[in-house]
Amino acid sequence: MQRTTPKLPILLLSLPLLLSACADTSTGNQTTPAPETTPHGYVAGAQENPEPQNGLLTFDRETGKSQLLSLLADATVDAGTFGPIDAVQQDGRYALVTTQDGVKVFDTGAWTVDHGDHMHYYSSEPRLLGSITLPDAGVVAGDGKSVAVFSETGGYASIYKHKDLDAGQVVESGRITTTPHTGRVIPYEGHFIATTAGEGAASGAVEVRDAENHTVLSGQPCVGSSAHATTRVGVVLACNDGALLITEDDGKFAAEKIPYPAKAGGIPPARSLEHRPGSNELAAPAGDGGIWHLNVSKRTWTYLKTAAPVVAASAVGDTKRVLALGVDGSLMTLNPATGKMTAKAPMLRPLSATADNIPQLRIDTSRAYLGDPAGSKVHEIDYADGLRAARTFNVPAADIVLETGL
Template identity: 65%
Template sequence: MPRTTPKPVVLLLSLPLLLSACAAPDALSGAAPSAPTPHGYVAGAQENPEPQTGLLTLDAATGEGQLLSLLTEETSDAGTHGPVTAAHVDGRYALLTTAAGVQVFDTGAWTVDHGEHKHYYSAPPGPVGSLAVPDAGAVAGDGKSIAVFSPSGGYASVYRHMDLDAGSMAEAFRITTSPHSGMVVPYAGHFIASVAGSSAGSSAGSSGGDPAVAGGVEVRDASDAVVLGRQDCAGLAGHARVRAGVVFACADGALLVTGEDGAFTAEKIPYLDGGAGLPPATSLGHRPGSNELAGPAGDSGIWHLDVAKRAWTYLPTPVPVVTAAAVGDGKRVLAAGVDGSLLTLSPATGEVTARAALLPPGSAHRPQLRIDTSRAYVSDPVRSVVHEVDYADGLRVARTFDVPAADFLLETGL
């Protein structure tokens, strides 16, 4: 009688062959399996255990820049870009407005925020190229797209970070409104576009006002279709991205635009008592990622906005201030006075809780103020220095950096 092997043994003997057939090539060769690509990864970048924060300072007249690492204090040349009229940072990229368009400089450091965790990346810094937008005006970005508005053209050219990462300077598409002094702000996969102050040349009704300036906003998708119709914001003068959404400064308060899953809403946050005859805030300074904003209220004080509470507070100051920003901890608003002092004010009581003589008096050379989770950075254009201030320790100056020029100041790596 022929001998047969029981079926269970056949299966066991065959199992190594089956496993070998299903194994990945790395397993067969003995090599370690490939690691999954981390979120936010860009080819050529290095992931780090902590944010690679730094300061980019610029000379307004020449565009000469310098990068300074806040971790090592090492400096590197950041190129010369020609006369610069405005400077912004969006993720890894510094965006420098010049007569030739918007010069893009890779700062070599950025953070990818996934809510419950963050990734910190670095790469060699260097110039990327120019975004050739005629009559380039307001620039805004959300870390994924950058919109450069042309006031005379009445449109914004949109550029994607993924294209810039790959070295392409090509315009992805346009968001078109009408010629006016306006802006387009990328947000939640869509674009908040300003519309002119009257129906003349506007595609979205009328609320009166000067057609040469922005009088409201509407939300568009990437095909330039309107998703949320016109929301009035007379005297629109600036915007800030907060945790709750995007806030626009209006003559009568603020307009908060929020969005989720392609659905958008807008809410007006009026000044208390109609502003009580005080000048509106035309700039909204804050710590990135917070829900508090602040800006000068003319020469008499500061407007503070708690977005979460939908509430404005007026904070009188002992001297006129030239710039202000909220720390976002519910305890502090920082401001630079015309007398050269740096002030801390309590948004709850209006009390000046700290004051330090830091800058030369006068407002001809306005300082710039940048705030992160532990420090504030205050530029001194007259002396070409930047002060690192511990705002939780009575405005103690922790470090002072000598720089070639400090007309513009950006904190990088956030």
């Protein structure tokens, strides 16, 4: 079923009305002031809702024009124009948009708070909070509590706390310093995982720093770090010779290398690590005919062969499914335990593995969202039902796709 989402003659500030379509209407959709006794889960300036306020935030890479689409109300609003975009990183309610003029901090107005045995679902007014300006902004990383923006020529990361962003303030709270290189700093358990320079501009090793920039774990080899992912086990970094897993236990940090299988010689390493948020399985394209699957819990890599090159891959995290998009435009499901393809569905026009605008694949607990940059569409896929296309959304552009509200 294909849908053209309605163009609503409303302002961006009205988005919470869309994102909270199933909320109690007795409040008139106004922000409820904090009562004298603050209830469990209360967040100042936000409305709590009975279900996730999931949406899609899409961008045109060249112009930076963006749109927010409510998956509940099936309606859209303009989310602003950012100018040419280098990258977009999501951290909870915030989208960090890297442009030539700095990193723009955009509050998507929808997020989920995990309290362990239950969840809280919130919505607020989406808005542009401000910009982060530093020389040659590179990788942006966050853990839902802090955001780190790395300066490649400065050799440091500026740190921004969520509590300040939640209050509407984009203020630097500290810095983690290394040396100039193509690196990254990743917030984790009140500390920061920082790459350090190797040969040339590439990273060579990884350290863990505390909030005062003191090293608490040093000298962990990771040459050519190109991606990272946060799992329930720990933070995984992609290295030329495998993965480096950083874990924390009662304030103590440890590192463990997960090497590629010995028989995998000649297969290019993973240069991305994609997964369903919160899961312990990761996936990435691997050369001209396969996929790398990493089970972080078991510390094992598996190479899954495909009939054609793959341009995007992500793991569902149920030990049964890895989704991959082939150059023929077909979406595939592969079983990481057997290596067999269990479903295949044509989705997009044929693609080039070397194209600059590779379609993006996002996965949540029940659906996958596949961007179609050439067709300006986003396909909603029921991956548990043979890759059935549940809905198709027409959007102004689908170069970059984020799922909000998670």
